[in-house]
Amino acid sequence: MSENNDLREKIDEAKLRLPLPELMRQLGLGEHAKKSAHCPFHNDQRKSFSVFQDWDNSWYWKCHAGCGDGDEIDFVVKYKEISRREAIRLYLEMAGFPPSRPPKSHQYPKSLRSPDSRRSPKYHESLVYPMSNGQGLKEELKGLAARNACSERNTARKKRWQLVRDLRAVEKGIGRELHIGELMTVFDEWYRLSQPFLDPAKTRDAYLAAFLAELRKVRVPTGEGHTINKALEAVSKLSVSDLPMIPEMPDAPESWRRLGALHRELSRRSGSKTYFLSCRDAAKASFGLSHQTAYNINLALAQLGVIKIVRIGDARPKGKASKFSYILSQTANGEAATDSMISANPYTKEPKEKNK
Numbered sequence: 001m002s003e004n005n006d007l008r009e010k011i012d013e014a015k016l017r018l019p020l021p022e023l024m025r026q027l028g029l030g031e032h033a034k035k036s037a038h039c040p041f042h043n044d045q046r047k048s049f050s051v052f053q054d055w056d057n058s059w060y061w062k063c064h065a066g067c068g069d070g071d072e073i074d075f076v077v078k079y080k081e082i083s084r085r086e087a088i089r090l091y092l093e094m095a096g097f098p099p100s101r102p103p104k105s106h107q108y109p110k111s112l113r114s115p116d117s118r119r120s121p122k123y124h125e126s127l128v129y130p131m132s133n134g135q136g137l138k139e140e141l142k143g144l145a146a147r148n149a150c151s152e153r154n155t156a157r158k159k160r161w162q163l164v165r166d167l168r169a170v171e172k173g174i175g176r177e178l179h180i181g182e183l184m185t186v187f188d189e190w191y192r193l194s195q196p197f198l199d200p201a202k203t204r205d206a207y208l209a210a211f212l213a214e215l216r217k218v219r220v221p222t223g224e225g226h227t228i229n230k231a232l233e234a235v236s237k238l239s240v241s242d243l244p245m246i247p248e249m250p251d252a253p254e255s256w257r258r259l260g261a262l263h264r265e266l267s268r269r270s271g272s273k274t275y276f277l278s279c280r281d282a283a284k285a286s287f288g289l290s291h292q293t294a295y296n297i298n299l300a301l302a303q304l305g306v307i308k309i310v311r312i313g314d315a316r317p318k319g320k321a322s323k324f325s326y327i328l329s330q331t332a333n334g335e336a337a338t339d340s341m342i343s344a345n346p347y348t349k350e351p352k353e354k355n356k
Contacts, residue, residue, distance in 0.1 A: 011073070011088065014095035020051055020059035020072050026094060027079060041067040041078060074290065084288050137174070138185060144170070145186045149193035156198055156207070163190060164214045168221035187211050219276045219321060228281050231265040235285055244328055247305050255286035259297050260306045260328075267326035274310055278321035298322065 018026070021033040032040045032049055039049035041063060048065040062069035068078050076087040148163035150156055167186065171177050178186075187208055191198075198207065220227075235258060243257035244264055262285040266275040282294035289297075302309045306328055313322035 007088075010092055010097055014092055014097065015058070015072060018072070018091070018095040020061060020075060023072050023075065023091070023094065024051070029079075039063045039065060039067055070290065084290070137170075138182070141167075141170070141178075141182060141186045142189045145189035146193060149190055150197040153197050156194065157210075159194070160190070160207075160211055161214060162222070164211065164218050165220070165222045167215065168218045172221055183212070183215070227266070227269055228277070231262055231269060232281070232284050234265050235261045244306070246301070247328075249304060252304075255289060256297055256301065258286045259289075259294065260301055261285070263301070263307050263324060263326045264328070266324075274323055274325045276321040276323050278313065281321075298324075 021030075024030055024033040029040050032038065033051045035050050035052055036047045037049045037051070038044040038047055041049075042065060044063075044065065046065075049061070049063050049067075051059065051061050053059055058071065060069065060071055061075055068074065070078075073084065073087050073091055076082070076091050077084055080087065080090065082090070144163060144166045148159045148166065150159050163186070167178060167183070190211075191204060191207060238258075238261055240254060240257075242261075243254070244260045246252040246257060246260060249256075259282060262282065263277070266277060267273060269275075277298075279291035279295045279298075282298060283289040283291045285294070298307070298309070301307050306326070308325045308327050309322055310325055311323040313320035
């Protein structure tokens with residue numbers, strides 16, 4: 001594990017030293033390192049290639065015509081037409097690390113930052129909310145608006161997204177959804193404080209519409225984002241014998257079983273027994289997996305009766321996470337809980353609640 005931890009740290013440091021735009025410039029492809037450019041992988045007439053940053057400042061590329069997408073290492077794999085292991089070694093050398101051979105390991109190196117550094121400022125992880133509808137809650141909501149207000153230009157989307165995640169955490173703490181009057185209190189305060197740094201071409205109503213729309217998109221409230229990191233850490237420590245057995249496929253690849261173990265761990269940590277998992281995080285369960293491969297393995301696990309896909313997402317690096325439930329037993333050997341679970345349709349949708 002120590003060698004693998006060293007590798008992860010090197011890749012994290014390499015992404016700081018040699019982010020994707022600079023990597024592309026070193027490869028002679030600097031003119032393609034922008035939001036809209038001709039794809040370097042095919043005869044592109046429509047500028048279908050994009051280089052962009054995620055909310056956590058990680059860099060990604062994508063060809064909208066279908067050539068592929070991913071991070072710096074995925075780009076090296078595609079451009080050099082080499083294996084992922086070779087791409088990691090080459091990328092580290094380009095970033096200034098001495099030549100070395102990446103160790104064999106089942107764990108995919110974590111992305112740009114450690115779990116702690118990916119979190120929002122400390123107050124986001126330890127918010128305490130009043131359990132009443134009184135003045136205390138109103139002041140707390142205004143405080144959240146102030147803490148997430150824009151203090152520089154071109155930050156509205158990022159700040160607003162953290163705000164709506166905080167609000168979902170408030171709702172979880174008080175045991176109910178915030179009503180529209182409370183939400184408007186938050187928005188009005190956020191807009192008032194942020195206005196000097198907002199796009200003057202956009203109206204207040206446009207920002208309000210985005211705020212209310214994003215509330216419906218939150219899947220991980222503030223304070224719960226560390227769950228996936230804890231689950232990945234637990235799975236990385238499991239021996240092969242501790243991984244769940246896949247029904248009807250006792251010789252399944254270790255990567256399949258390790259991803260199954262990640263589903264099992266997330267199910268254990270989920271109070272509702274359903275949980276969200278993106279392809280980018282799923283790929284971290286086993287060394288060398290791409291997000292597309294992880295997506296395909298999830299489909300295979302659903303077909304084999306290990307998991308049920310409650311709501312399917314997509315395979316893009318920034319794509320929507322899928323919602324799952326784990327349908328094997330929680331025992332170490334992963335025996336099926338019931339035959340009916342295994343034979344159940346893995347793509348069954350959540351039943352809609354009846355109107356009361």
